Amino acid sequence: MRRSLSVRWRLTIAYTVIIAVSGAVLLTLVYGLVTGGEVQSGSQTTQRTPGTDTDVPPPEPVGPGARDDDRSDGAQLAQSSWLALALVTAASVGIGWVVAGRLLAPVHTITARARRISADSLDERIALGGPRDELRALADTFDALLGRVQSTVTSERRLVATMSHELRTPLANQQAALDVALADPAADADELRAAATTALDQSRRAARTIDALLVLARAQSGEATGPPVPVDLRAAVADAVDQARSADDDVLTWDVHLVPATVPGEPDLLARAVANLVDNAAHHNVPDGRVLVTVAVEPGTARVAVENTGPIVAPDAAADLVLPFRRAAADRTAAVGGVGLGLTVVQAVAEHHGGRLVLTPRPDGGLVAELTLPGP
Template sequence: MPATASERARPTRRPLRVRRPGQVRRPRSPFCRIRWTARLRLTLLYGALFLLSGAALLAITYFLVASGGKPRVFLLGSGMEGGPPLDSEAIRHAMRRDADRQRQATLDQLLVQSGVALALMSAVSVVLGWLTAGRVLRPVRTMTEKARRISERNLHERLAVTGPADELKDLGDTFDSLLARLDSAFDAQKRFVANASHELRTPLTLQRALIEVALSNPTADARSLRTVCERVLAAGEQQERLIEALLTLARSQRGLERRRPTDLAPVVADALRAAPPDGVRIERSLAPAWTPGEPRLVERLVTNLVDNALRHNDGGADAWVRVSTGTEGGRPVLRVINSGPVIPADRVETLFQPFQRYASRAGGPDGLGLGLSIVAAVATAHGAELTAVPGPEGGLDIAVAFRALPRTRVPTPGPAPSRSASRRPPAP
């Protein structure tokens, strides 16, 4: 299989076959060497249909002519004057036999001539079918040639099929939209790899610089070396968190292997208990909201949303975060609203892309820039609908509408589970 669409397929080596003693090699059929292209198949189909319809028309015509009735014979007079009387019945019988013979000869001639005409017109229909099929399939050949030239290096090119709005143009437009999505996906992947490389290299560069400075200082004591080790350890912890976040993002984008009934309310309660409020007023309204999903990924989604709402806040006595779970329109919904700096509406969508940061309470970019991108990936893996709009007083208003469980699988309400019990929802 070629690596790219522009490369030609390499011929595959056939496995070596050992012929047994006395085994006779069968000759290959000439039909196996024919390349059954769409044009050839359409031509044969046109010819076969014309032949069948012509044969049916010939049979119907022959049947109608043959069943038209036998000719009638009339005998006028009784013979020559003064001669012997004629046997009228014998004469009528002879004349009827001659008429039947002539009629059968006419039918045979009609059948032969019609068969010859049908054979000639069948040959003409095959030629016309070959030409028509070639003209109809010409856009397909054009699309094939253009598609062969497109690879990952020129995904910006398009087929740009022209002509009437038929099925072939729809196919070309669909392929162009696919190329556009692939082009954007390749660009996003390149940006992600570049950003990930930069983010992974920054702690390594910092660690190397700290160690080189410490080693180049001849008067370094145990206290300064301990300080350097602590800074190197902190940089390593940051790198570890980044790698864990990247693995979570990759796992979310891969999709879910299995789903279990999960209640959003206890997961949110555990996340709020584990998150340090740090002077932010947290308002909660947690109602049961069961959804089929992967509990660990749902927990990471909730943790990232809560951490993002607490981190990117304006601080002070009026800082607040509202978290609610429940059912809206038959779907379980998680909603997180926070106060904070005013975010432009055109900037909200970019915050869900990897390594996109916004100002935190410290006044500058903070975090790894992967929190909301992991939220978007987990929501996509669960088939959830994610909406985010700027808050009326700043911050973000984020809502995640998950899929609902079937009514037969909704667990009965019970006492509020603990943190360990929330990860093991009751059996449906």
């Protein structure tokens, strides 16, 4: 494969060609003007006007020798001019090389610093100084990209580390229950059934964690399975409330206010998001608590608000509840609680659809979660 010229050489050649062409055009125009004036001066004729002074001698006629001298001077002028142009063009190669090198120096700085940045040094930045020109804007854009990459990589590493711990716990509990049952040769059917039940519960917990991680990965990838379709938000919230109330056994008081609302998006992801909000409000509650679910429509947006009673949440800790595997303390159903990814999935789904999730602690305990989505 033939190696192409570097940008520095291309700029140098471009500068040289521009200078050479401009000089050639200028010399051609000057030479044309000079030779045109010589032709006019060599072909002048004199006419005597009646009544004028006859003592004035007529101009001396221009002979062939004078014209030959003019042609010789013009040819010498042209030769000297083209020689000067050749020297200027040769000098412009070196000047263009130096100028191109100075102009491209920031590019070399960006390249050298970018090569030093790796997955283990994402905190480094280009930090290009100098005037705020296009190259400075390019370096600043690259630094902003590095910041987003660093945030994503840090979040993924934290998620993987926490996920490993979360999956290790049910697997360890499952193994411990089976080991205890198998280690007792006198274990009866009830003991073996209890061990199998424990192992099955832990297996289901691990399956819920994996399922939530798959939904989270799909939402965070930003890749839609197809074009957005109209989603009946009211129906999705109503289904989520019905499922949560059927599993609640009338322990909580439900106050539901729904209005017709349609938003564009992916039905499965939106259904999972509103279900997580409702389930989170039911699980993180207190005995004889209350859950308030509202669907409201505003100009250009639709809003799902889920409010519940529950333990007091510090204002500075509310934002951390969307982080993976963060659970509130003193859960009402701690034994069968979620996997700690409910609000994380809601946050990812909201961002995937161009919306937002806002968590506001209630003064007397509990939380208000508002999911706002752009309307059609």
